[in-house]
Amino acid sequence: METDYLAxxxxxxxxxxxxxxxDVSFSAEKGAFLSILGPSGCGKTxxxxxxxxxxxQTSGHVVINGNDVSGLPVSKRNVGIVFQSYALFxxxxxxxxxxxxxxxxxxxxxxxxxxxxxxxxxxxxxxxxKYPSQLSGGQQQRVALARAMALSPDLLLLDEPLxxxxxxxxxxxxxxxxxxxxxxxxxxxxxTHDQEEALTMADRILVMNQGRLxxxxxxxxxxxxxxxxxxxxxxxTMNFLERARKVDKGAYVISGKNFRVHEEDDASGLxxxxxxxxxxxxxDVKVVGLGGPETNRFSAxxxxxxxxxxxxxxxxxxxxxxxxxxKADVPGETLSALNLTIDRPVHLLMPPEHLLVYGRDNQNGRxxxxxxxxEFRLHG
Amino acid sequence: MDSVVAQPAKxxxxxxxxxxxxxxxxxxxxxxxxxxxxxxLPVGTLLxxxxxxxxxxxxxxxxxxxxxxxxxxxxSIGNSLAVALATTLISVPLGFAFAWSLTRTCMxxxxxxxxxxxxxxxxPTLLNGIALIYLFxxxxxxxxxxxxxxxxxxxxxxxxxxxIVSEVIYTxxxxxxxxxxxLAISDARLYEAATSMGAGRMRIFFTVTLPGIKYGLVSAFxxxxxxxxxxxxxxxxxxxxxxxxxxxxxxxxxxxxxxxMGAVVSVVLLIPTVIAFIVDRIVQQKQVAMIAAKSVPLVNxxxxxxxxxALGFCSMIAFAILAFYATALFASLVKVWPYQLTLGFWHYQxxxxxxxxxxxxxxxxxxxxxxxxxxxxxxxxxxxLVEKIxxxxxxxxxxxxxxxLPLALPGLVIGLSYIFFxxxxxxxxxxxxxxxPFNFLYATMGILVLSNIVHFYTVGFLTASTALKQMDIxxxxxxxxxxxxxxxxxxxxxxxxxLPAILEVGSYYFVNSMATVSAVIFLYSADIxxxxxxxxxxxxxxxxxPACAMSxxxxxxxxxxxxxxxxxxxxxxxxxxxWTLG
Numbered sequence: 032m033e034t035d036y037l038a039x040x041x042x043x044x045x046x047x048x049x050x051x052x053x054d055v056s057f058s059a060e061k062g063a064f065l066s067i068l069g070p071s072g073c074g075k076t077x078x079x080x081x082x083x084x085x086x087x088q089t090s091g092h093v094v095i096n097g098n099d100v101s102g103l104p105v106s107k108r109n110v111g112i113v114f115q116s117y118a119l120f121x122x123x124x125x126x127x128x129x130x131x132x133x134x135x136x137x138x139x140x141x142x143x144x145x146x147x148x149x150x151x152x153x154x155x156x157x158x159x160x161k162y163p164s165q166l167s168g169g170q171q172q173r174v175a176l177a178r179a180m181a182l183s184p185d186l187l188l189l190d191e192p193l194x195x196x197x198x199x200x201x202x203x204x205x206x207x208x209x210x211x212x213x214x215x216x217x218x219x220x221x222x223t224h225d226q227e228e229a230l231t232m233a234d235r236i237l238v239m240n241q242g243r244l245x246x247x248x249x250x251x252x253x254x255x256x257x258x259x260x261x262x263x264x265x266x267x268t269m270n271f272l273e274r275a276r277k278v279d280k281g282a283y284v285i286s287g288k289n290f291r292v293h294e295e296d297d298a299s300g301l302x303x304x305x306x307x308x309x310x311x312x313x314x315d316v317k318v319v320g321l322g323g324p325e326t327n328r329f330s331a332x333x334x335x336x337x338x339x340x341x342x343x344x345x346x347x348x349x350x351x352x353x354x355x356x357x358k359a360d361v362p363g364e365t366l367s368a369l370n371l372t373i374d375r376p377v378h379l380l381m382p383p384e385h386l387l388v389y390g391r392d393n394q395n396g397r398x399x400x401x402x403x404x405x406e407f408r409l410h411g
Numbered sequence: 412m413d414s415v416v417a418q419p420a421k422x423x424x425x426x427x428x429x430x431x432x433x434x435x436x437x438x439x440x441x442x443x444x445x446x447x448x449x450x451x452l453p454v455g456t457l458l459x460x461x462x463x464x465x466x467x468x469x470x471x472x473x474x475x476x477x478x479x480x481x482x483x484x485x486x487s488i489g490n491s492l493a494v495a496l497a498t499t500l501i502s503v504p505l506g507f508a509f510a511w512s513l514t515r516t517c518m519x520x521x522x523x524x525x526x527x528x529x530x531x532x533x534x535p536t537l538l539n540g541i542a543l544i545y546l547f548x549x550x551x552x553x554x555x556x557x558x559x560x561x562x563x564x565x566x567x568x569x570x571x572x573x574x575i576v577s578e579v580i581y582t583x584x585x586x587x588x589x590x591x592x593x594l595a596i597s598d599a600r601l602y603e604a605a606t607s608m609g610a611g612r613m614r615i616f617f618t619v620t621l622p623g624i625k626y627g628l629v630s631a632f633x634x635x636x637x638x639x640x641x642x643x644x645x646x647x648x649x650x651x652x653x654x655x656x657x658x659x660x661x662x663x664x665x666x667x668x669x670x671x672m673g674a675v676v677s678v679v680l681l682i683p684t685v686i687a688f689i690v691d692r693i694v695q696q697k698q699v700a701m702i703a704a705k706s707v708p709l710v711n712x713x714x715x716x717x718x719x720x721a722l723g724f725c726s727m728i729a730f731a732i733l734a735f736y737a738t739a740l741f742a743s744l745v746k747v748w749p750y751q752l753t754l755g756f757w758h759y760q761x762x763x764x765x766x767x768x769x770x771x772x773x774x775x776x777x778x779x780x781x782x783x784x785x786x787x788x789x790x791x792x793x794x795x796l797v798e799k800i801x802x803x804x805x806x807x808x809x810x811x812x813x814x815x816l817p818l819a820l821p822g823l824v825i826g827l828s829y830i831f832f833x834x835x836x837x838x839x840x841x842x843x844x845x846x847x848p849f850n851f852l853y854a855t856m857g858i859l860v861l862s863n864i865v866h867f868y869t870v871g872f873l874t875a876s877t878a879l880k881q882m883d884i885x886x887x888x889x890x891x892x893x894x895x896x897x898x899x900x901x902x903x904x905x906x907x908x909x910l911p912a913i914l915e916v917g918s919y920y921f922v923n924s925m926a927t928v929s930a931v932i933f934l935y936s937a938d939i940x941x942x943x944x945x946x947x948x949x950x951x952x953x954x955x956x957p958a959c960a961m962s963x964x965x966x967x968x969x970x971x972x973x974x975x976x977x978x979x980x981x982x983x984x985x986x987x988x989x990w991t992l993g
Contacts, residue, residue, distance in 0.1 A: 083888075083892065085888055085891075085892075104432065104891065105888065105891045105892045106431075106891045106892065106893075106894045107894075108892075110892055111892065112888070112889060112892045114883075114885045114888070114889065116883055116885060118883045118885035118886055118888070118889045120886065120903075120904045120908075121908060121990045122904060122907045122908050122987065122990050123903070123904070131890070131893060131895060131903075132890075132893030132894065132895055135895075135899075162989045162990035163990065164989075164990050165989065165990075178889075178893075179892075181893070182893060182894070
């Protein structure tokens with residue numbers, strides 16, 4: 032695609048015997064907000080550092096704005112970086128921190144005007160004379176952001192930018208960073224281990240595990256149709272029903288219980304007799320009284336319930352050997368309507384349209400489902 | 412490129428980026444060259460010399476055979492080890508008790524006690540010997556029972572006793588400082604856990620306190636051992652006929668002009684030192700790993716009995732140290748000890764004395780000043796290159812290793828190595844003659860400053876490294892990403908933020924260069940006399956009172972410099988308070 036603004040082509044990076052990046056390829060359009068999401072040690076920070084030029088890839092290419100920058104150091108790549116620690120110079124005021132890269136390139140007056148613009152942009156008017164240690168965490172964050180944006184970078188790279196902040200500030204800054212990014216139209220890559228952060232901020236999410244790219248897609252795609260059990264369990268909560276034997280198109284059996292899934296969602300490449308894992312999100316599991324549709328309806332016993340504010344998280348036992356306890360998220364009114372208490376028998380409904388199927392092939396990170404994951408092109 | 416802020420402008424600076432990368436490589440390479448010339452080549456020359464004869468022919472270990480065949484010489488090995496071990500076994504427990512009192516009790520006057528305990532760091536070790544003579548010598552204050560007021564106590568001062576007492580005073584502050592740091596980093600939660608499980612005081616001491624500082628203890632042990640094993644000043648004054656390795660080197664080189672045997676003894680001295688040094692380095696690294704963990708600082712609760720016991724102990728030690736140096740001060744002011752106790756400045760005139768008098772004193776100040784300025788610059792830049800400019804890993808590791816190595820080199824070894832290396836007019840390698848490009852330094856102020864820089868290099872390097880490590884490594888990366896050359900960030904951020912550490916290194920260089928005698932005694936020339944050498948020479952000539960007076964001048968200069976450092980640091984803290992709050 033010619034409009035790809037940023038592209039990684041088959042990038043690998045090894046440190047000694049450790050493979051931090053294993054043949055990672057993806058691309059992004061200009062102005063996109065990408066988030067690289069994964070557990071610690073999955074290679075996401077290495078990916079960011081390779082894009083920045085702070086780390087040299089062992090093999091592969093990095094293209095920014097049409098130029099192959101694979102061999103260029105960070106200073107030649109025109110990227111703005113916000114580190115997790117912010118790395119604000121402690122002996123310089125907020126204004127001088129922001130001016131740091133501008134000085135020597137522009138006249139004194141011009142620098143002053145640019146700094147004033149940047150301070151306004153991030154909402155720090157009047158705080159320019161303060162030293163970093165005199166600013167709150169959120170304010171320091173904005174200084175770092177303004178400093179990174181000062182030289183109008185081709186790429187804005189954010190390394191866990193919000194992890195050092197407390198919950199309230201974090202949520203406010205999420206929105207601010209997003210709106211700033213949209214206003215400036217700067218292509219942005221954010222590394223995070225916080226799924227909520229990735230889901231709420233990014234246009235596209237890249238999920239990584241053990242140095243490999245596992246799935247890319249919009250936040251909804253990633254959440255609704257996770258490509259592998261890993262993605263499913265890493266993002267949100269998921270019930271897994273293992274050792275499901277395929278008996279027919281869209282039909283599985285576990286320990287004598289029949290499960291129906293939508294035929295178009297069925298894992299490709301599985302033949303009758305093959306084993307698979309079924310999965311369903313707790314909020315998609317319905318707890319019902321007697322009666323209603325018979326498909327995927329199972330009797331169960333309520334074992335525990337946990338108050339979660341807006342809903343209750345129930346754990347129910349299907350009373351069948353080989354089936355785990357099922358987690359279900361149920362609103363309070365359902366609970367009182369059914370008059371549920373611990374050890375009461377109820378019925379569970381797992382709607383076929385919400386059941387996901389994982390064949391053996393995609394257990395270890397290679398998506399086989401037919402919803403676009405093979406094509407790692409991103410359309411911001 | 413669309414942006415609401417500005418268009419990217421030209422990347423400015425002295426070098427373009429690739430030039431900068433080359434500059435980084437060049438700098439780290441220069442650091443390696445510098446350490447090779449000042450450390451590797453001189454010490455290498457010394458090792459080679461110990462394997463050659465007077466004519467410069469290679470003779471293998473013949474010189475060593477000769478050394479070990481002579482009981483008069485080889486007996487010193489046992490003597491040195493015994494003295495160093497005895498010193499360590501006294502110094503470390505005393506240092507521990509003092510450090511424990513400072514960190515684990517609520518006794519009053521901690522700051523004052525710590526300052527007094529650090530006094531010996533400012534004095535030449537020669538002074539320790541001289542003060543002992545005034546206390547326990549034939550006409551000593553205590554030998555004579557305070558000029559006949561009390562019954563006298565006679566000590567066999569000249570020999571091991573005198574050396575050990577001097578070295579204990581010299582090494583005590585080092586042990587105390589190392590153990591204070593080790594004790595200060597302990598985790599309060601461990602003590603709370605132990606108490607909650609019903610452990611008694613003794614049990615806590617043996618199961619929590621001691622294991623917590625074991626690395627500090629081992630480190631204190633080896634540091635004291637190395638210092639006592641290699642010190643030259645005190646044994647020179649009070650050693651008498653009790654020969655140890657350090658005085659042997661001096662006697663061989665200065666007394667008998669036998670440079671080869673001097674080199675042999677130097678190597679013999681070097682071996683245990685290097686072993687102790689390696690063990691200490693290994694232990695230090697473990698200690699660092701312990702500090703890295705998060706811990707809750709311990710808050711002491713008052714305990715009358717414990718606090719009074721600590722106060723009593725510290726008062727005793729502080730009194731002993733003060734009395735020790737007060738005796739020296741008093742003796743330097745007395746007209747004729749012990750007969751005419753009129754006070755005055757007779758001995759501070761140095762007229763008709765050998766040693767160089769005030770010229771020597773001011774030379775020492777000049778030398779210490781140059782050593783402080785140049786030494787601090789070189790150590791800081793090297794530490795910066797190693798910590799922050801991480802290019803060419805093998806060279807970087809080489810520079811790190813060579814920066815740590817001087818800690819294992821006794822002053823006398825450095826001095827003798829420098830004679831061999833810098834005095835050589837050139838070398839013949841495979842038939843070709845290479846003139847020595849550094850020969851011009853010989854017998855100048857330059858070589859004195861150089862020997863001091865190397866002698867005290869490691870402590871300065873480690874202090875600078877620690878300060879630099881506390882700074883975010885991402886500072887360099889952020890500047891890089893903005894296209895700001897690293898040297899700009901060095902001057903605008905790294906240097907200002909490290910200023911306290913830089914002053915610390917500078918004052919350390921100054922104080923030690925003033926007091927040291929071991930390296931420079933081989934290197935000074937007649938037209939550049941030095942205070943510490945003058946002390947040794949006046950003491951040799953029997954002019955103990957002027958030697959004592961000169962020592963007092965050194966001590967006072969060092970105390971003034973140290974006070975200036977403390978005040979300067981305080982000023983900087985006030986000025987930078989705004990950005991160090993966090």
